[in-house]
Amino acid sequence: MPELPEVESARRVIESYALGRRIVDVDDSDTYECRPHSPGQIRDALVGRKLTEACRRGKSMWCLTGGVGRSRTPGPELGIHLGMSGKIVVADPNGAETDGGDYWARGRAAGDHRFTRFALRFDDGGYLLLVDPRRLGRVRLDPPHEDLGPDAQGIGAAEFRAMLGRSAAPVKARLLDQHAIAGIGNLLADQALWLARVSPRHPAKELSRAEADRLHKGVRKAITDAIAGGGVHTLSVIPYRKAGAECPRDGAPMTRGTVGGRTTWWCAEEQKL
DNA sequence: TATAGTGTTATCGG
DNA sequence: ACCGATAACACTAT
Numbered sequence: 074m075p076e077l078p079e080v081e082s083a084r085r086v087i088e089s090y091a092l093g094r095r096i097v098d099v100d101d102s103d104t105y106e107c108r109p110h111s112p113g114q115i116r117d118a119l120v121g122r123k124l125t126e127a128c129r130r131g132k133s134m135w136c137l138t139g140g141v142g143r144s145r146t147p148g149p150e151l152g153i154h155l156g157m158s159g160k161i162v163v164a165d166p167n168g169a170e171t172d173g174g175d176y177w178a179r180g181r182a183a184g185d186h187r188f189t190r191f192a193l194r195f196d197d198g199g200y201l202l203l204v205d206p207r208r209l210g211r212v213r214l215d216p217p218h219e220d221l222g223p224d225a226q227g228i229g230a231a232e233f234r235a236m237l238g239r240s241a242a243p244v245k246a247r248l249l250d251q252h253a254i255a256g257i258g259n260l261l262a263d264q265a266l267w268l269a270r271v272s273p274r275h276p277a278k279e280l281s282r283a284e285a286d287r288l289h290k291g292v293r294k295a296i297t298d299a300i301a302g303g304g305v306h307t308l309s310v311i312p313y314r315k316a317g318a319e320c321p322r323d324g325a326p327m328t329r330g331t332v333g334g335r336t337t338w339w340c341a342e343e344q345k346l
Numbered sequence: 347t348a349t350a351g352t353g354t355t356a357t358c359g360g
Numbered sequence: 361a362c363c364g365a366t367a368a369c370a371c372t373a374t
């Protein structure tokens with residue numbers, strides 16, 4: 074689920090609804106989601122503070138925190154990664170919930186907290202939840218962010234070409250490498266490659282200048298479209314990632330394969346090596 | 347019942 | 361040490 078567009082939606086939910094509310098309790102008892110912290114460690118670090126800012130780079134989020142009481146000394150950062158199935162839910166004092174969009178809403182009734190793995194409770198009675206069925210998400214204090222590449226949403230053409238660099242890996246694998254460029258996931262990569270008419274298996278370092286620039290534009294457009302549409306599942310080629318589907322541009326059969334360790338669909342007619 | 351999956355990372359071989 | 365490929369992680373949906 075969450076790729077850059079979904080994480081950005083979640084960040085905006087936190088920014089709009091969770092900042093400035095005093096934290097009075099924290100449920101950090103899920104030792105898998107909160108590792109390497111021990112239960113109570115995150116609670117002890119956050120109780121009495123407020124979230125003051127919601128930040129994002131690629132698929133990683135973190136919140137800045139203020140001092141306890143009137144103290145000017147800021148608290149630790151609260152890092153949140155949504156993993157494969159995570160979603161942020163914020164509730165107002167009346168318990169009315171807001172989340173980052175409809176990407177996980179299907180089949181999951183609001184108010185079902187079976188999969189809540191982490192929770193902040195505010196002094197007004199509202200709360201912030203991380204709901205994550207697969208438990209591949211992460212919550213941690215003071216997460217490192219310097220190991221991420223430039224954010225895919227704002228990257229420039231020259232920086233994008235430099236990122237492709239001399240990598241011999243298939244270009245899709247390079248797009249998925251968060252150290253090289255942060256925020257692109259499996260579906261965003263397939264959409265961007267399809268928009269640019271570039272084969273996912275094309276070695277990154279062998280792309281022509283024109284191909285690299287088309288791909289850069291494809292990445293930017295895919296992200297913009299996904300944020301506007303409500304998630305990566307709304308991107309135009311995604312419905313054609315299935316057996317028997319035909320490319321919506323030229324009608325050629327869609328090809329399935331594994332690239333960069335992930336299931337990949339592309340139009341072999343338009344996206345040639 | 348078996349398999350795939352919108353992510354990350356430890357591990358292994360080159 | 362770097363690079364790339366693969367398995368593993370936890371759990372649901374098909």
